[in-house]
Structures are given as structure tokens and as C-alpha cells.
Amino acid sequence: LLGHVDFASEMTMRVARAEKALRTLLPPRTSRPARLHAAMRYSMEAGGKRIRPVLVLAAAEACGRGAGRDADPAGAAVAIECVHTYSLIHDDLPCMDDDDLRRGRPTAHRAFDEATALLAGDALLTLAFELLARCYAARPELCSALVAELAHAAGSRRLIGGQMADLLAEGSRRVPSPELDFIHRNKTGAMIEASLVMGGLCAGAGPRVLGLLRRAGRELGLAFQIVDDVLDVTEGTRTLGKTAGKDARAGKATYVSVHGLDAARRAARRHSAVASAAFRRLPGGAPFLAELATTLGVRTR
Numbered sequence: 001l002l003g004h005v006d007f008a009s010e011m012t013m014r015v016a017r018a019e020k021a022l023r024t025l026l027p028p029r030t031s032r033p034a035r036l037h038a039a040m041r042y043s044m045e046a047g048g049k050r051i052r053p054v055l056v057l058a059a060a061e062a063c064g065r066g067a068g069r070d071a072d073p074a075g076a077a078v079a080i081e082c083v084h085t086y087s088l089i090h091d092d093l094p095c096m097d098d099d100d101l102r103r104g105r106p107t108a109h110r111a112f113d114e115a116t117a118l119l120a121g122d123a124l125l126t127l128a129f130e131l132l133a134r135c136y137a138a139r140p141e142l143c144s145a146l147v148a149e150l151a152h153a154a155g156s157r158r159l160i161g162g163q164m165a166d167l168l169a170e171g172s173r174r175v176p177s178p179e180l181d182f183i184h185r186n187k188t189g190a191m192i193e194a195s196l197v198m199g200g201l202c203a204g205a206g207p208r209v210l211g212l213l214r215r216a217g218r219e220l221g222l223a224f225q226i227v228d229d230v231l232d233v234t235e236g237t238r239t240l241g242k243t244a245g246k247d248a249r250a251g252k253a254t255y256v257s258v259h260g261l262d263a264a265r266r267a268a269r270r271h272s273a274v275a276s277a278a279f280r281r282l283p284g285g286a287p288f289l290a291e292l293a294t295t296l297g298v299r300t301r
């Protein structure tokens with residue numbers, strides 16, 4: 001595995017690469033209508049951990065066949081961050097979670113207004129597919145595979161379906177465990193899984209490797225959501241950059257409310273260990289991805 005310093009610097013390097021691509025590929029702040037483009041950039045450039053684009057870049061590298069043969073994964077990385085950011089903007093709207101704080105700043109509808117936030121989210125979702133179409137136009141088969149992967153992951157059976165199920169479960173803290181799994185696997189897991197698979201696709205990975213990436217993504221996604229649930233209880237608003245303790249106040253079903261804090265911590269470690277083991281079976285042992293999975297599992301302290 002990577003040393004602590006190596007891992008941190010590799011992470012920083014990939015985040016920087018994703019952010020550079022993102023600034024290049026988003027419409028300029030001043031293009032008309034400037035208010036809309038300012039709102040899109042406001043949310044996209046607010047920071048965030050950039051886990052999904054980092055996963056795209058890292059999976060492409062792990063599966064890479066070398067310069068010249070692989071497609072540049074940067075377009076896919078930005079596309080997935082666009083979809084993720086749209087989902088956060090819409091999730092924060094008054095008709096959903098009604099939140100004031102995201103990524104350490106006022107939410108989009110607070111900084112602008114509700115209609116602008118709604119449209120900025122719509123525009124980011126649309127932009128994601130425009131980017132895939134434009135960045136991968138020279139590789140039609142890859143392009144359609146990327147579009148299919150992202151569209152499915154963001155669609156009614158996965159991201160949006162998970163969000164719907166989550167809203168329907170609100171107020172019932174005792175949701176059955178399979179229902180909670182459905183919510184987690186889709187609301188959080190789908191985009192994590194798609195990030196890894198899209199990275200693999202850019203690198204021309206075959207079915208076996210794509211299967212490993214998907215499996216690792218499933219486990220990592222579960223670990224990620226469980227950690228998010230734990231931190232909502234154990235951390236403060238300042239550390240999180242979003243309102244802490246919201247799940248409990250909203251009567252939300254979370255891994256913690258259903259299974260308890262200790263079991264949640266154990267489950268996060270278990271799922272991230274399985275993800276890490278799947279990454280280690282990738283060509284070259286994917287040390288960065290393996291370490292990322294392990295680090296995530298212990299983030300709950």
C-alpha cells in the first residue's frame with residue numbers, strides 16, 4: 001500500500017486535475033444569462049471532496065493501457081461531478097431537504113433564489129451529457145457506453161429512485177433494512193459505482209475488470225453512505241460544511257438510526273475492506289484506490 005504522504009499527495013494531484021478540467025469545461029461565468037452561469041459555477045467551484053471525479057481518474061489510470069490507446073478521462077470526471085452537484089443543489093431546495101448550508105457556504109437557492117438554483121441544477125445535468133457527447137465524439141462506442149452508464153446511474157432506478165425512496169421513508173425511523181439498503185445503494189452508491197466504471201471504460205477495460213470496478217464501487221458506495229450517516233451524528237456543522245444532525249431532526253432513516261452507532265462504524269470498515277480487496281485485484285494492484293477505500297472506512301473515528 002501507499003505511504004501516508006504519497007496517498008495524500010496523489011489525492012491532491014488528482015483533485016487539482018479534476019478542478020482544472022472543471023474550470024475549463026464549464027461555460028464562462030459571463031456568458032448569457034450570466035446569473036445562471038454564475039450559479040452553476042458557484043456550486044461547482046464551492047469545493048467538495050471531488051471523490052467521484054478522483055475515482056474516474058484513478059480507475060482510468062489503474063486500468064490504463066498506456067498513452068495513445070486510452071481516452072482522456074477528464075471529460076467523464078467533470079460530467080459525473082456535474083450530475084453530483086445538480087443532485088446536491090436540488091436536494092437542498094425547500095421542496096426537498098430545505099437546507100441553508102452546503103460545502104461550507106450558503107446553498108444555491110440561498111445565494112441566488114429558488115428558480116435560479118433549480119435551473120442551475122437542470123443545466124448541470126444537461127451539460128454532463130453534452131460534455132460526454134463532445135469529449136468522446138471521436139470514439140462513438142466509448143461515447144455511447146459512457147452516456148448509457150451515467151444516464152442509468154442518474155436515472156429513476158438509481159440516483160433519482162434512491163432519492164424518491166428516501167423521501168417516502170422520511171418520518172419512519174424504523175425502515176426495514178432492505179429498504180434502507182435500496183436507498184443507500186442507489187442514492188449514494190450509483191454515482192460512486194458509475195465513476196469507477198466510467199474510468200475503466202475510458203481505459204478500454206474488459207468485462208472482468210469492469211465487473212471488479214462495479215463490485216468495488218458497490219461496497220465503497222455503501223461504506224461512503226454509512227460514514228456520512230455516522231458523521232452526521234458525531235461531527236459539527238463547521239467540520240461538515242453542511243448542517244449537522246439533520247437526519248435525526250428530519251426523522252430520517254439512516255444506518256445509525258436503524259443499526260446503532262457501533263454497528264454502523266463496523267459496517268463501514270467491513271464494506272471498505274471488501275472494496276479495498278476488490279481494488280487490489282485490479283491490474284497493478286491499484287494501490288491508490290485500495291488505500292482510498294481503507295481510509296474512507298476509518299474516517300468515522
Ligand code: GRG
Nearest residue numbers: 048049050051087088090091103160163188228
Ligand atoms: C435530487 C435527484 C436528487 C438526488 C439527491 C445527493 C443526494 C441525492 C442527496 C444529498 C444527501 C445525501 C446524504 C446523499 C448521499 C450522497 C452523499 C453522501 C452526498 C454527499 O456527497 P459528498 O460527501 O459531497 O461527496 P461533496 O460536497 O464532498 O461533493
